Amino acid sequence: MDAFSDIWQYMPHGMCLLWQPWLVLLWAGSDLLIFLSYSAIPIALITVLRKREDIPHSSLILLFASFILLCGLTHFLSIITLWVPMYPYVGIVKLATGLVSATTAIVLFRLIPTLVSFPSPTQMSETNEKLRAEIEAHEKTLASLEATVAERTAELRDVNARLSLQTREAVHRSANLLSVVTSLTQQSARGNERTADFIEALMGRIRSLAMATSTVMRGSEDYSGDLGAVVREQLEPLTMAFPDRVRLSGSDLTVAPEAAQQISLAIHELATNAQKYNIGSADEGAIDLTWSVDGHGEDQVFVLDWREDIGTRESEERAGGGGFGSKLLTRIVPQMLRGEAQRTIAAGKLHYHLRAPASSILLNPEDAEAGRFAARLVEENFGIA
Numbered sequence: 001m002d003a004f005s006d007i008w009q010y011m012p013h014g015m016c017l018l019w020q021p022w023l024v025l026l027w028a029g030s031d032l033l034i035f036l037s038y039s040a041i042p043i044a045l046i047t048v049l050r051k052r053e054d055i056p057h058s059s060l061i062l063l064f065a066s067f068i069l070l071c072g073l074t075h076f077l078s079i080i081t082l083w084v085p086m087y088p089y090v091g092i093v094k095l096a097t098g099l100v101s102a103t104t105a106i107v108l109f110r111l112i113p114t115l116v117s118f119p120s121p122t123q124m125s126e127t128n129e130k131l132r133a134e135i136e137a138h139e140k141t142l143a144s145l146e147a148t149v150a151e152r153t154a155e156l157r158d159v160n161a162r163l164s165l166q167t168r169e170a171v172h173r174s175a176n177l178l179s180v181v182t183s184l185t186q187q188s189a190r191g192n193e194r195t196a197d198f199i200e201a202l203m204g205r206i207r208s209l210a211m212a213t214s215t216v217m218r219g220s221e222d223y224s225g226d227l228g229a230v231v232r233e234q235l236e237p238l239t240m241a242f243p244d245r246v247r248l249s250g251s252d253l254t255v256a257p258e259a260a261q262q263i264s265l266a267i268h269e270l271a272t273n274a275q276k277y278n279i280g281s282a283d284e285g286a287i288d289l290t291w292s293v294d295g296h297g298e299d300q301v302f303v304l305d306w307r308e309d310i311g312t313r314e315s316e317e318r319a320g321g322g323g324f325g326s327k328l329l330t331r332i333v334p335q336m337l338r339g340e341a342q343r344t345i346a347a348g349k350l351h352y353h354l355r356a357p358a359s360s361i362l363l364n365p366e367d368a369e370a371g372r373f374a375a376r377l378v379e380e381n382f383g384i385a
Contacts, residue, residue: 010085013078028082031075038072041065057111063104070097227253227291227361230260234267238287242279250291253302259337259361263304263354266333266341269325270306270352278310285309293358300358302339308350337361 017023042065049058074097077090119127228250232239239246255263267289279285288307295301326343329352334341339356 007084007086007088010087012081012083012085014082017082024082028079031079035072035076035079038068038075042069057114060104060107060111063100063107067097067100067104070100073097227255227260227263230255230264231267231289231291234264235271235287235289238271238275238279245279245286247286247288249289251293253291253293253361254363255361256363259356262333262336263361266304266329266352266354267306269328270308273325274308278308293362295358298359302337302354302356302358302361304352304354306350306352310345310348310350 045061045065286309291304293300293302330341330343337356337360341354343352
């Protein structure tokens, strides 16, 4: 223990330098600069650790800070030993420095594989660039999706608006059709005292209405129908029984459902009377039915002509007809089509002439879906195909 208590038995280190002022100053100044630097470095490392708790292997940084601080302390003690020969204490500090340095070296070598696996700044920069590119791509995709969603939302609003309009139109058309049926029922009841006659007349007219609707619906998926198909459907009993005495001629016209129904009612009424008074009870008589659209643009007019050869007796019987059938032909149907009609009998011939604006007859594509709704409603409720 004397070596630690009686340090003055050793010679100060300054004597080795012969107490040369410049040499002592150089020695002491160098050690002081090293001590100050070695003291500042651990402080910086510990400051970084306190601000960045996510740094991996922080214990290795603490070991570095410890051995650097001890190295600085040995240089500070070297300054003191220039005048005070405390070499035993300096040795203890150096031993501690060596132990900490060795521990740091061992830990560092064990962590070499882990430290080598850390990405380099260049790799980190490349990775960041890739991430930025992916983020930009995702942002563009998101913007595209948002635009698509906005477009689809606008389309959905438009479809919903059109559907709402079509639904209201379908209800309106259905109400019109039901009003027609109600009127047919009331007027048929007034003109027939016997229940059987009433039912036969009513069902014939309703069947005509439903046949026109189903004929148009079968025309195509766009709910359009050929007027020729509607006419042939109504005159099928006559054309099958008297194929040589019923002649049809007309252009191909795509008609609206309401127009098809009204024209169908008129032809049904004419055909029923022809079968009752003329062609069904005589060997003579013929029917010529023609239709066309005349004019151009907004001035186009639909024209339908029914010409029927009848005898003198039939002329007398049918000339006095002023019942609901005549009212249907000359007032109701033309009024529904916003047109006009005349029914005349002269010189053994019956002539029915119907004129109406083409816009009341031809199909408007915008009304197709609403028309299908209304027609289906009537057909399902009346059960007549």
